[in-house]
Amino acid sequence: MAENIDVQKDHSMVLQKQMIAEHYQRLADAPKTGDKVVYTFVPGNLTELIRSFGALPVLPEINALQSGMRGKSRDYIAEAERRGHSEDVCTYVKCDLGMVKGGNIGPTGLPLPKPDLLLLSYTGCYTFMKWFELLREEYDCPTVFLQIPYQGAGELEPEHRKYVVDQIKEKVIPALEQVTGRKYDEDGLRRRLGLAAQAEDDLVAVLQSAKQKPSPIDAYFGGVYYIGPIFSAFRGTEEGVAYYRELRKEVEARTAQKRGPITPDGPLDDQRYRLVVEGPPNWTHFRDFWRMFSSWQAVVVASTYTKVGGTYDFGFRHDEQDPLGTMADYCGGCYTNLNLPSRVDMLCNYIEEYGANGFLINSVKSCNSFSAGQLMMLREVEKRTGIPGAFIESDLVDPRYFSPANIKNRLESYLQMIDARAQGGN
Amino acid sequence: MEAPLTREEIVAWARECYEDLEFSAARKWLAQDPARKAIGFLPVYAPRELIHACGMLPVGIYGGGDQLEIIRGDAFYQSYICHLPRSVVELGQTGRLDFLSGVLFPSTCDVIRNLSGIWQLLSPELYVRYVDVPQIRDVETGGKFWRRELQTLVDDLGRVAGKTPNDAVLRQSIALYNDVRATISALYRIRCDEPWRIPTEELYLLLRAGEVVPPEEFLQRAKAYIEATASDPLPKKDRVRVIVVGAFCEQPPLGLIKTIERSGCYIVDDDLLVGNRMITQPVATDGDPLTHLANAFVEHGERTSVLYEERPEGKRTLMKERIDAAKADGIIFAAPSFCDPALLDRPMLRAGAEAEGIPCIAFQYAENTGQFQQFREQTGTFSDSIKLWGGQ
Ligand code: SF4
């Protein structure tokens, strides 16, 4: 999701930059061209459906994280807090609202259009509901609510799936028809779902390449870059397919050459630590944060954050044969919609499958959806794998909660502890 | 004939229930018959009728308040997460909840949602269900979904209880809870009309007791309390009328409620323990009981932060509606620290209130807050200013 991290010079990156620039240009032009704009969230996004109506998606979380990377989030958050928002709540929301109040200028410096529809895909996070209620106060446009039941019992129960399908049919599609003036085009949707599945295959191949030693990718710091197109506006598009084909080719070439990923410290071919990471990254100090790992030759081989927009590596693919059902399955399976035992299973699975020798939780202050329960997860994963974990705290886009010295110390002690264990100590 | 219970006796009983972190009332009820079982639920809303219809005791779990020392619970939560889940974990880890045969975790927020997973990991043998309440407030989509959820719950709870209720039994429980809600509503109405007759401290204790004792017992005491207060009104004081908003989940310590009242405010409406009156109309007791219960929730659910507000102007108008209904002078936004639902809602609610010229103050608390001086000053100044400059 970090579309403009300037760390890799591969062709796929150039492609991604182009795609994003074009998308934001189209958004900026929307008031003139008449393109309809739908604001929605990354987890549970219905990009194929939105695009099948010829509309363009805007993802507020992407705006927030981009503001964090561009050093603007501090001011945006301060602006929201001046307007009565509590210091205690999610900084993504405050960052986005601050940005809206500051003229709604998007990550490429172009203005973002107002939404024609707020499509609240209520997936895996309570705060989303309030975020769109708050955005609705800013815009005079319809809001459609799509409730995705939580997988409290460890699966999307059949009744829950039916509920999602019913809502897409009875609420979401009519709202899109109303706003765009177009009829629902199931064939067009199927075609896009087919394209989505192609890109998903390639993404999974990229993510699973990290099972190799050395890993040709960093599945957290590089991973957020790889998921950018598929988690945002490009799932179900030809550009998306082309991007993932190219990315996969590059990663396979690195695998063949036994090369590691390119990091802020250059290529990381010699990898001493293979880590699994739970939790979102910090965006305000993204490169510094990454460097804390790469300077110690630590590579992340699997991460849960790269599953917030879909858990494809466990087999899910969009299925053009069942367009509405597959969207329900997709939404239900996003990472933060999984219960804690499933999240623990996933982490244990990653540690084993990816041959990790450590795991780390980056607990962000903003996010109760991720963070509440992470200390329990830590203990549970330690118990089941026998590998001690590390726990660090920061925030997504509030620089006040990123303490470089603390995090660095903690990480370094942890990596030293891994060494000590490897040498037979405790 | 026995003499009717006095106000003091009822309040003393309620206080005992409230202070008792061993849940002795529930344990006593269970001890009367070895076949009996109890099911816990967290805030805000759980369909208690279904637990009752299965012959089990619904028990509200509201944390440990200011009486529980947190020793183990803090190891489960980072400092930036509200206090409630850590005291709930403390209750669990110290065996105080071991009389429960299951726990329901309603979709109040992500903290309670994830607490359901902690419970699953800590007590794999226990019945644990995350209850996703409907956010789509129409009978056709949300109502049907909720009807199916209620069916799943009845089936599950029936298995835990060893007997699944038929429709007649479900209707009886629904009727009983209609009575509970009507009685709570009567208490609120009287407090609104004559706040000197029902101090919020007493009302609150009574309602807290109602969360841990059988509904039949609560009804008997609550009705007796209404009668007792009719013949024993307290002196009327010169206080302003306020509503308290944001305290629906983690509960403020009793001392804070007392502080608000003693600093010159009558609380004439609030959202404390709102789950006990979440359905604002009686549920029909003919036809299919689960359909009626489901539809009553989607059509007549209380407007609170944990449910999606469908009306675009809804957040802006809600406070004015509440103030008018309660004939109140001002609003105290009192939210638990780090509480997403209350704190994310507050700017919208407050902006709507202030646009109508309604005086507001806001503060945050934790269930174990022990110092009330700052609140006393804030609410005291608030009431003085309303007296001086007028309220709404
Ligand atoms: S609480 Fe977490 S998941 Fe929700 S909007 Fe904030 S960062 Fe995203």
Ligand code: SF4
């Ligand atoms: S106090 Fe607020 S954040 Fe905490 S559990 Fe309750 S609703 Fe959730």
